[in-house]
Amino acid sequence: MTGLFEIYQRSLLAGILTAISTAIMGVHVVFRRMAFFGDAIAHVAFAAAAIGVILGFSSFFSAVILSVLVSLLLGKLSRRSVSEDAAIGVLFSLTMAVGIVLFSVAKKQRSLTSYLFGDILTVTKIDLLYLSIVTGIVILFNISFRDALVHFTFDEDFTKLMRPKIDVVYQLFLAILAVSVVVGVRTVGVILVSAFLIIPASTAVMSSNDYRLAFIFAPLFSSISVILGLFLSLAIDAPPGALTVLIQGAIFFTTLFVRR
């Protein structure tokens, strides 16, 4: 039987890996002002997982595939005259409705709750493997393309001129963002994953004069929040995901007031 210590050890590792991958991608998300994008992908992942449950596929892989596809589609939409925020708004509510209906029809109320709020205390070794792979990909992507993508955000035309293949890097970014959100949904849930994406990154951007520092501070703030959240959850018997987000929020507001 798995001991309590092992459960917390695994949860801690899962939480830190989620914190690292979402926070690093989150810095790009905050720079590009696409905060709702992560939310939309999380909701798509929720609907895709429900489809997976109904059809008997792996809910993880169906979520990965559908989320990547939708993410690339949204990326294309944002470059056309179609309003991106309206498209996200429609998608956001529709996929949520699809997910709730399908989970209810499949009588998987437990899955519904675990997708909505995550279940960091029940992560398996397979979940940890996925998280490690995704975190590795996020780090590798950023080692290779961080500067190019940041430059693209800062000045799109000039970066296109200097790096004609930058669009490929951007598509790759959208796909990796979708996968990191899907993996994050497993540990912290649909509702809270966007907090993991946005709050530590916003705090880091606020406290850095140089974008490079933001990519160091964001995963650091998020990992500290996960560690404190998990220990606090042991102490007061409250959900670790929500406690982590509360700590992230506390760090955000403290930074905001200290800066002023």
Added chain:
Amino acid sequence: MEPLRVENVTVVLNGQEVIKDVSFSIKREGLYVIVGPNGGGKTTLVRTIMNLLKPSSGSIYIFDQPNHEYLQRNIVGYLPQRSSFRRFFPIRVYDVVKMGLRERKDKKDLILTALEKVGMRQFSQANFSTLSGGQQQRVLIARAIVSHPKLLVLDEPVTGLDYESQNEFYLLIKSFVEDGTTVLMVTHDVGFAMDFSDQIFCINRTLVCHVSAQEKFSMDSFLVKLYGYGVKPLTHRHGEGE
């Protein structure tokens, strides 16, 4: 070799013909200016020259090579419109200038020399967003010249700058021309265009006029050609009633 040749270029955006059948060429180094009313297609033309937009018909040649081929192998210095970049972004001046180099290797001396030329070397470690509008434009010029391009394309570089910054900027541009760089600049400053440029191209959907420095022309007749009306000086008399 001709620095630039634009042949019968038409650009259609969202089903609308933004520029139609524009042709002109720059035969030798110097300062060339594009003027025209808002929405006349100046920026569209510049973005098409820089291969950021594809023409629906026509061709563009830079130093006798199709623009897309030239731009793949060489760098044309480019200063986009001020609205195209994020003014408030946590990026150092040094990194902004580094964007103008294709090599991933850090060429510190090139970057610092470019900043020196525009009088911004002492700000190399400063946050770009803390600089004034004029200083930011200088940094972006340093980015455009860091790789020593033979052709420099500037899209409304002085828009939003105060009078003093505009003058400083013009002196900088003239120094590049004196050093042998060909400069193509979009501006609304018709006075500057008439005083300092070698040729003026007037764009209002199509090429409506083409004036060289040798031609004698009056500001009034020039504006009639460009905008369809002349200059009506505004007068204000003190002491007169409403």
